[in-house]
Amino acid sequence: MNDERLARFEAVYNQAYGRITAYAARRCDSPQDAADVVAETFAVAWRRVDELPAGAEATLWLYGVARKVLANHHRGDNRRRARMVELDAELADLYGDSLDSGIERAAIGQAFRTLSDDDRELLSLVAWEGLDREEIATALGLSRNAVRIRLHRARKRFSRALAEADVHFTSDSRFVPAERPL
Amino acid sequence: MKNIDEIDAVKSLARVAPGAQGGDPTGAGARALLAVITSEEPAAPVRTRGYAARRRALGLAASFALAAGVVVGPSLLEDGPGVPGSYAVTRTADGMVTIQVRDFHDALGLEKRLKELNVPAIVDHLPYGQVCRGPRGKHVEDIPQGLYSLPENIPGEKEGWQMQINTRLFRPGQTFVWTISSTPGGHGSSTSTYLMEGPVAPCEPVPAPKPKVYTPEFRTATVEGRSLEGMRVDEKTVGEVLPELRRRGKKVVFLIMAIPPGNPGGFGEERTQEEPVGDDWSVWEAEENAKGVIRLLVTEERYDRNPVYGGPRDAVISE
Structure with a gap:
């Protein structure tokens, strides 16, 4: 046994x-x-x-x-x-x-840290661990629907935080703070 | 602003690249951790008798104690207490101290030798299953890089281990605190290493704390001594079961089961909900919690065998 x-x-x-x-x-x-x-x-x-x-x-x-x-x-x-x-x-x-400690990453990191623990965890499970909603639901003991809604809200909040930090998205998928020219 | 992809932004923050693995399970650290963890008996099975096939995503109500004890060097065979040459400690001019330990019983001798070489250390030998009552002192949170090396094999020997300590990185008032215990049968030892600062209390051996047994919130309700003793719900429909539960004044919630392909026996928990499910859904078991709430384990689909028991309930639970 x-x-x-x-x-x-x-x-x-x-x-x-x-x-x-x-x-x-x-x-x-x-x-x-x-x-x-x-x-x-x-x-x-x-x-x-x-x-x-x-x-x-x-x-x-x-x-x-x-x-x-x-x-x-x-x-x-x-x-x-x-x-x-x-x-x-x-x-x-x-x-x-050492991670690329560029100015854009610092700005993103700062925006990310303004989020709640739960928001950060949801976004991280998607972005870092590559989990889909169903897998997150299993990992966190939530319903799929709850994951869907919470993830949606977390993304919105992060999007707002990024906007406030003046992080803009450019066509080649790099993030740059607004004040820094490409 | 709409075109910001938040997920890509988060990806850029990952210390370990997204999707990449961290440590190697075959590495020394991974093997040492596995050995420490499995050297103790796991908690007694919560689900007994025939529930072995029942694997549940029991979610997150984790009860955990602190990471027990700690650290091992490579497994160490012992050859009797206090044999000569059971340890060797040398120091080079640049303050690097090399410790080779072949037998852990002579803790006091080792401690004395370390102190001679200017390594402030306290070494205690404990029988298996005992720990020093804690806390013995204040743990140093910020351990300088390179203060000590990994325990490694002594070159050319099969037993024992050696490690190095850079005494120049010690700060005033810091002490290495080692606790060494033998594993059952005397076929190995494990070592815990703490760096403490300030006074360190003597080791007062106490039995190692037993890991807490995790008790799930819900447990089977239809067995002897429980709230639905004698009532059978398995393989019935929700429509057949609910009226009786309502008659008994029970509050009922539903656990929607996730059945693996092929229904091999066992299930995951998709969710627990208060909202009613269809009367034609299948019930496989009923559970209760401390407040007397009944939780029905249900599936929308009907299966040819009970996923809770991997077959008929009677084959597992005899009344």
Whole structure:
């Protein structure tokens, strides 16, 4: 029984590890935080291995857990911090390439940060994890309809925030602040 | 402004490129994490007896404890307590300290040797299943890059591990706090490493906290001792079941089940809703929550076997 559980968990772990680490790295400011989120997410999954869905749905389920872990992580200031050195190092690799810190990206980032947590998460799941509405519904435990409506509103709010930040869209799909000539 | 694609804008912010994978599941960190996590028994199955096939997208009511304990070096075989040469600590002129550990039982000796070499360290050995009562001190949040290396194999040896610490990166008042415990059967050890600042309390061993068992909000209502004991709803239609529930004064909600192709047994939760579904929908089980609300597990389509049980309910639950 335990072997069966272990095999099942390990299969899900191997399948989802790349995506969950990416998920955490995209949302955490430091590799240590990302490592914590990854570790806690999989620890929760192991504890609840009997509820772990099979196949592709497992990754969606893990996104949902990671989202909760992340929210909890951001809240807890005094939490006991455990360090897993190899994991830190691996996550740190993901932070190695500094992002293009151009002025347009800064402006977009600023606009993005004005959104609520929920709005950011919905937009991120689409843009970063490439999930469709149904997958988001599964990950977040929402109905498809709720996802559709919330996503629509999130996009509108972000669009407004971008407009306020004077970020304009140009024909070659690059974003530039209005004051910067192409 | 209409032509702004918000999604593309968000994409430009991704630290890890959209769609790309992060870490490698075969890497040292991934394997170490897997080993730590699975070294503990998972929570007892919430759904017992025949529910194993029932895989649910149980959503997000995650209950999680803090990431337990922590860190492992490569698995370490032990060869008896306090054997000579169980560890070696060397220091180079540039302040780099290399620690090789082959046996973890001589925690005090290791600690003493580290202190001799100007590494402020506290090392405790704990039996499996115990942890030090926390918090023992204040954790350093901002760990300098390069303060310590990954534990790695000792070159040319199969057992033990080594790691390096750059003592020049220590700040005054900081202490390395190691807790080492053996895994059951003595076939390995795991190490947790914390960097603390200020006073560190002595280790007071306490049993490791048991992970919380996750209790789902809804549980089967039609079995012994529950609110619908004796009532059968499985394989009936909503129209057949609802009048009786109403007669009993029950508030009823509906879980719309998502059935995987081929109905192999098991289901996902599409949504739970209060709005009624059609009388001709099929009911596969009824659940209750603490407030006495009944949740019917339903599908619009009729299946030739009960997705909740992967077959007839009687094959799983005997009254």
